[in-house]
Amino acid sequence: MDKKSLSERDICTQFIVPALNRAGWDFELQVREEVSFTKGRIIVRGKLHTRGEARRADFVLYHRPNLPLAVIEAKDNKHSVGSGMQQALGYADDLQVPFVFSSNGDGFQFHDRTGLSDPVEQELTLDQFPTPQELWRRYCQWKGLADGAAERVEAPYYDDGSGRSPRYYQVNAINRTVEAVARGQDRILLVMATGTGKTYTAFQIIWRLWKSRQKKRILFLADRNILVDQTRNNDFKPFGAPMTKIAKRQIDTSYEIYLSLYQAVTGNEEEKNIYRQFSRDFFDLVVVDECHRGSAAEDSAWREVLEYFSGATHIGLTATPKETREVSSTLYFGDPVYSYSLKQGIEDGFLAPYKVVRIDFDRDLQGWRPPKGMKDKHGNEIEDRIYNLSDMDRNLVLEARTHAVAQKVTEYLATDPYQKTIIFCDDIDHAERMRQALVNLNPERVRENRKYVMRITGDDKEGKAELDNFINPEERYPVIATTSKLMTTGVDAQTCKLIVLDQHIKSMTEFKQIIGRGTRINEDYGKYWFTIMDFKKATELFADPAFDGDPVQIYSPGPGQSPVPPDEGVEVDGGTGSADVEGGVDADGRRGEPRIRYVVDNLPVTVVAERVQYYGPDGRLITESLKDYTRERVRRQFASLDEFLRRWSDAAQKKAIIQELAEQGVLWEALSEEVEVKLGKQLDPFDLVCHVAFDQPPLSRRERADNVRKRNYFARYGGAARQVLEGLLDKYADTGVEHIEDIRILQLDPFRRLGAPMELVSSLGGRDGYLQAVRDLEDQLYTASNDGAAA
Incomplete structure (x- = not known):
């Protein structure tokens, strides 16, 4: 046999598979071949989209179906035995497995990432491949799992037979958490971007701990009633009869899985008696959803629940761990055992990419000073000073500005008037004014259905009643929701394609939560990406390294020290941001002085700047000229026009080059829009590249x-x-x-x-x-x- 003539797949079949069999690996339970563990980043071009290449490992080896141990990367025999190692190490980073192998059919290059082997990398013959027992022993040693702990982490996932299984990052999060519990860790934090399935991940963690009887009675806490109901009726449904929702003042202690609102077990003294009806040691496990909110504050009433059940293991789930000088998620829960970011979710193709439309008005940028003695719409004399963007909709309401925002939104929706849209306003009054403006600008749509535009805020029963319809992909109405706080978190708006920011946002936590309303993908309804329309410079927070970075603990008090540093009760991320007084009550429930707000109905407002920014392949917004950006990206691939022409001519399919450039960051959709409008021609990618990157005169298709x-x-x-x-x-x-x-x-x-x-x-x-x-x-x-x- 001429081994050099064999394909990579032949090498797998004829050499790697027999070696695994000889080492005792069970191909039914322990070996998976050609494992695609990402979906491929979504690349949008015009009204069309495609996906980049999914990451795929040739072999993944498991101790149990829920516990990956090793990756094998195969190459044909024209390559050296270790030529696939760097590629395999990249896969191992993602899958968080310690053992990595590369093979060309002659043997194996073995890399041990545990730090327990010397040398780290060595060559093995085909007959020296480690047994499952050997790799599991090394894995347990690496993880610090003694015999009892090793047995506890082997509990299987819930499997309903539908073929649904956790994604690779969910596997990582579940296993890191279960291992931490097995080692006796009692405070655990998981950080996962919005839309990545935190609740499903929590379910699988609880299921494994519950089924193995490590944790017999569990309390799941959330801060929105809709979250509790969604959890009970969807991801947690398999728990069945042993599960209940705490909704009555008299507790039934015969259940094992309890779901509750924080508000249902805290508040006034009578309500607090609800959780005190449980003994302090009743729960083995407390899982805290959205733990960046009130539970992270040292003096929060919600924290009282956690303190009362302090003997239980506490697991915190959040997309946005809160790290300020007043509040710290990591101070309570510790450093995250696993993090999965928005950037990684977009790169993997599990989350939707976005583009940003920034719109600036003259009054926001240039400011406005009222003439002396001028009175507002309601007869109040306007204080004589300069009003700018920071005052808009807080201290000064310009009705023409509200109309201008609504006009821009209406123009954007003209090509797809039924795309779900959330408009974030500064307060309830602002949300109502925005609703009225949109109703008046869309009379035909409103005549079709009065619920085309709805204000969905905490004080409006009819609006809140429509929240389920808004997030239901099968319901057309409402299409546009104006809101302030209610829809910031916990709203699973899978088909939301437009997020409008007309809210002052300085809090990074709140900004991340709001952006998360658009990141979900729903392929059945054509939702693959979304647009952010920003009127108040909120998207400047994208440039903050904290936007997609790891949480950094701001203040860590020593023994006996106050949890709040003296004279430092200010959030590092920019203050309370949009958590200002709304109806006299701020976001933490404190009553404050009502704001003085002037309403001006006769001052014109015009757009002075509008630009579009795109999510680039490095996770940053592209702010430079799109043509300059494209030129740089193309010339990174092709040093000259001749090289590009040669590649284009030789390509069996031109779409391969188009796809390759898209994966390198060429934004075909945006580029086409910009160049074609200017030239008045419809160009294909060939002419776009030749014209933009190499200054050639283009021909239309x-x-x-x-x-x-x-x-x-x-x-x-x-x-x-x-x-x-x-x-x-x-x-x-x-x-x-x-x-x-x-x-x-x-x-x-x-x-x-x-x-x-x-x-x-x-x-x-x-x-x-x-x-x-x-x-x-x-x-x-x-x-x-x-x-x-x-x-």
Whole structure:
């Protein structure tokens, strides 16, 4: 056998699989091949989207189906035995496994990440592959799991037989938590970005601890009634009869899983008696959802519940651990045992990317000073000073400004008027004014259904009643929700495509929560990305390293020291932000002095600046010129125009190069919009690259198609074959080169009127002949005889 002639898959089948069998690995329970553990980042182009390449390991080895131990990366025999090691180490970082192998069929390169082996890396023969027992022993030693603890972490996941299983990062979070509990850790923090399935992760953690009887009675605490109900009816449903919701003042202690609002067990003295009806040692485990909120504050009433059940293990879940000089999640729970960020979620393709539209008004930037003695709409004399953005909708209401915001939102929704939209306002009054403005700007939509626009705030029963309909993908109405605080957290708005920020936001915690309303993906309803429209510079927080960084504990008191440093009761992330007085009560429930707010109804407001920023491949917003950014990205791939032309000409499918550039950060959608509007031409990616990156005069798709016709290229074909190719040329002119490279296009008009796809393919000599004809057509489209353009 010539091993050099074997493919990578042949190496796996003929050498790696037998080696694993000889070492005693069970292929039913312990070995998975070709494991795709990410979905591939979503790349948007116009109204279309595609996904980048998913990360895929050739082999993942498990102790149990829930406990990954090792990764194997295979290469063909033309490579060295260790050539796949760096790739495998990258996978091992993501999967958090300690043992890494690379193989070319001659043997294995073995890398031990535990720090317990010397040397760290060594070469093994095919017969020296470690047994499952050996790797599990090393794993337990690495994790500090003694015999009893090792047994406790082996408890399986819940499996309903549907094939649903935790994603790789959920596996990491579950295993890190279960291992921490097994080692006796009693305060545990999990940080997972909004939309990544914290509740499902919590369910699997509780299930494993409950089923193994490590934790027999569990309390799950949340701060919104809708969160408790969603949890009980969805992710926690498998617990069945042993589960109850604490909703009555008389406690039934016969259950094992208890779900509760903080507010249901705290408050006045009578309400506090609810949790005191349980003995202090009743619960073994308390899981705290959204633990960045009141539970993180030392003097919070919510914390009293945790202190009362201090003998239980406490697990905190949050997307945004709160770290200020007054409040610290990590001070209470400790450093996170696992973190999964928004940036990583977008990169992996589990969360939706976004673009930002920043809009500035003249009165916000330039400020406004009232004429002496001017009175507002209600007859109040306006204080003589300069009012700027920080005053808008707090101290000064400009009705024209509210109308201008509503106008911009309406214009954006013109192409898709039923895309779910949340508008975050400064307070309830602002949310109501915004609702009225949108109703008046969308009379036809409101006549269709009065609930097209709804104010969903805590004081409005009818609005709150529509919250479930807003977040339900199957319900069209409401479409637009104006709100202030109610929808900041806990709203699983899977189909929300537009987040509007007309709220003063200085708190990083609150900003992260608000952005999280749009990050969920719902493929069934076409939600793959979303837009953030910002009117109050809130998105400047994207530039703060804390936006997607790890929590940093601001203040750690020593023994006997106050939990709040003297004279430092100010949040590091910018103050209380939008948690200002709303109806006389701030976000923490403290009653304050009502604000003086002037209302001006006769002052014009105009837009002075508008720009679009895009989420780049490095997780940062792109703020430079889009053309300059594209030029830099393309030239990073292709040093010269000749190199690009050579690659384009040699590519069997042009969409491979288009995809490659998209993965390198070329934003085709945005670039097309900017360049085509200026030139008045519809360009395909070839001409966009040549024009933007190499300063070549472009041809439109229609011009390229017409040039092919002028050369009478189709004279060599007849009958159905000619009709097919002419149809493909028309499709190219309309939609671009990527679509004509997909053979499924033959299922669409006008092709299906010509015959069945198989018949059309046969007219060009079968599948190979058809594909060759498409390549020939592409050669004609980009031939050098297309005068005036690069080819």
